[in-house]
Amino acid sequence: MKLIQNAPNIAKALILTGMLGACQNEKVAVVNPMAEQAQRHDFQNSKISAESKLIKDASRVLAYSGPRNLLTKETLESYNYYIEYAYNGQSISGTRYQISTKKQVEKNVYTLNANGLCIQSIVGNNFKVTTVYEYNENQQLIKAYNKSEPNERLEFDYSDETNGQAMLLSVTFYDKANLKIKELSYSYAGLTPDIYPVNPEYLAAGTTKYLPIFGRFSPYLVKMVTEKEFTYHPFKEYTSARLYAYTQYADGKVKSIKATDVKSGNTYSSTERQYSSAMASN
Secondary structure, three states, X not given: OHHHHHOOHHHHHHHHHHOOOOOOOOOOOOOOHHHHXXXXXXXXXXXXXXXXXXXXXXXXXXXXXXXXXXXXXXXEHHHOEEEEEEEEOOEEEEEEEEOOOOOEEEEEEEEEOOOOOEEEEEEOOOOOEEEEEEEOOOOOEEEEEEOOEEEXXXXXXXXXXXXXXXXXXXXXXXXXXXXXXXXXXXXXXXXXXXXXXXXOOOOHHHHOOOOOOOOOOOOEOOOEEEEEEEEOOOOEXXXXXXXXXXXXXXXXXXXXEEEEEOOOOOEEEEEEEEEOOOOOOO
16 A cells, blocks of 8 residues: 555556456446457457456456456455446446445546547546546557646656567656656566466556556566655655566466565565466466
């Protein structure tokens, strides 16, 4: 939760967005080419079949339905919520409910362009933030900013490779005063292919982890993330880093992810993934 405490409003809004997964009643869903493209944009690049779907990521349970096998539900019982997603033309809405009361907690709306990429999101109920998203010629996210406070933004930097091989190198956070308050740097030692991509772990709070509507961040699995935080008056810089280790199924999909703090060697998190298609033996 450290990121929430120190991030500007746009980052807080993105974090709240990321708490949404996906859920949708198939009987009322409007499934159209735009929605399908938003779901399949990155998966096509990775040659993921319609039958091969991530159904469990740590304690999050994902479900899919409909003729195009779209993501229909995310449930996180330990946090007492589930999400419903509805697809309508060039927009996707995500509504979060408490499991215990069925009470609506929050509704977010994502507007998509002709390529199925999110170009604007409106997040929150009482606290609403409109975020605008910009992409480069490779359809990779390069900027996300608060529409009412444009200085409050995130900027994304990539390597120079072409043909879908460009890798996310860093993400920089700025506040309303245009001060840099955080920077995340990524490394990809070994260049292990990411067969089933989701939005990056550190960015998932900002881009919804399981809907590929923000472009492809990298074709490879992240090996290390270095985080720098900046404070002012007086100026101070704080640095931390995490290493990521993976196990994989026989087909190359990630089976487990272990994140370790570089300085202490302590395990920060350990995640298991399961997929709907038949996995080969361990």
